Amino acid sequence: MSEISILKAEKSRIDGINWNNLGFGVYFSDHVYVSDYKDGKWDAGKIIPYGPMEFEPTLCTLHYGQSIFEGLKAFRSAKGGINIFRPDMNGKRLNHSAAKVCIPDFDLDQFIEALKVLVKLDEKFIPTERGCSLYIRPVVFGSGQFLGVHASDTYRHVIITSPVASYYPEGLNPVKILVESEHVRAVRGGLGSAKTAANYAASLYAGTVAKKNGFAQVLWLDGVTRHFVDEVGAMNIMFVIDNEIITPALDQGSILAGVTRDSVLTLARDWGMKVSERAVTIDEILEAYNNGKLNEAFGTGTAAVISPVGVLRYKDQDMVLNNQQIGPIAQRLYDTITGIQYGEVEDKFGWNIHID
Ligand SMILES: Cc1ncc(COP(=O)(O)O)c(C=O)c1O
Structure with missing residues (x-):
């Protein structure tokens, strides 16, 4: 598997995080993984600083919704290190979703490798408090820019990570x-x-x-x-x-x-x-x-x-x-x-x- 290139953020976003009130999907880690699909294949992907991405108003996904995503979590393990919970299941489901909306398959090993490298790089964003975790959001969408109704020829896969609070700060609430x-x-x-x-x-x-x-x-x-x-x-x-x-x-x-x-x-x-x-x-x-x-x-x-x-x-x-x-x-x-x-x-x- 080819190496994932890494371009590190010049300034960390970590100081902007309110660790006492993380909420859900409010704060984002320093980096994202990005892989593009062109000419019939996905590239090896790169890690770049989190930030805006530029698209024209004809981005086909805005019009025809050719977009799929996943949601999984990484945790600080009591034994030290980090646990990512069942990412293989999310990788397989991502490809199931992909097939439903004509998005090309993403290699499962490449998916797991991207998660590992990204989570490790932004390890400091994994909350230490029990109940909190690092939410991982892979999203794949048609990146073609056109107006005709058809599947895109090009796609982008982005993996975002976000420190999140426990869903129920006061415990399991019915x-x-x-x-x-x-x-x-x-x-x-x-x-x-x-x-x-x-x-x-x-x-x-x-x-x-x-x-x-x-x-x-x-x-x-x-x-x-x-x-x-x-x-x-x-x-x-x-x-x-x-x-x-x-x-x-x-x-x-x-x-x-x-x-x-x-x-x-x-x-x-x-x-x-x-x-x-x-x-x-x-x-x-x-x-x-x-x-x-x-x-x-x-x-x-x-x-x-x-x-x-x-x-x-x-x-x-x-x-x-x-x-x-x-x-x-x-x-x-x-x-x-x-x-x-x-x-x-x-x-x-x-x-x-x-x-x-
Ligand atoms: C519509 C829907 N059903 C079920 C689930 C539960 O799936 P999972 O256990 O993989 O989070 C989710 C959450 O992702 C969902 O959005």
Whole structure:
């Protein structure tokens, strides 16, 4: 593999960071990785200072949304060094998304190498506080400048890193979720399984209305019948019914194959729990709730890891779960996954990529 060239920033951005109030995606590290695709291949990439990039107003991505991205995290390990959590999964999902919107594949080894070199170079931006981490945002977009509707011939892959706070500064907080029964995010045969800009654009309206009404996010139903549960705004959803973990299957292609989802299912199976990936309707959830069998519900995603649902509103009924307290399964999953990420719990599945 060719060497990644590095042009170091003349002045570090680190002094501008408020470490006591990092928020999410507010501060950026000194450098980004950039690789360009031209004449049918990706170049080896370079690391350059974070800063503006110049484009003409005809940048095709602005018009036709040929854009995909990823989200993963690096942590300071309790054993020393840095852990990047399951970057191979994000690399594979990036290529799945790429295929959906006609973006060329990116080499997985090159992806992992770029992450390692970039994270190591900006190591000082990884927060030391437990719960905080370095969020990594790879984004790939068509870089062609034209107005005809067609796939671009050229692409740019940029990897940004950003020190972020714990999602819940006061601990794991159960959230209020609104079941969205009017608007839809994705349909079978569409782009739902891709992490592409279009899906987030499609989710903004319903998400904004839900927030105004006091909900953290919406729970999407399938785009055809509006009975089957898909996923939450930026999380997959899991229900615990009669001590069985039930989550929508990926086979309809309308939901994102979350890395945290996979980690949760792997751990739960390893613990001997009953786990089902299958179609689940909102009526089934309501019925389980009314019969007192809905023990817990929680979202899974990189940002919050596990996000317990305290209230789930469907039409005019509020399902109040577990007295709006964190359930034992959500808590155990959260403790185990974050424990692995911070190097405190044995990484028996080999999920972390460690950098000394
Ligand atoms: C739509 C959507 N679903 C699910 C997830 C959870 O995926 P992951 O666990 O890989 O963060 C995310 C977050 O990236 C998301 O944006």
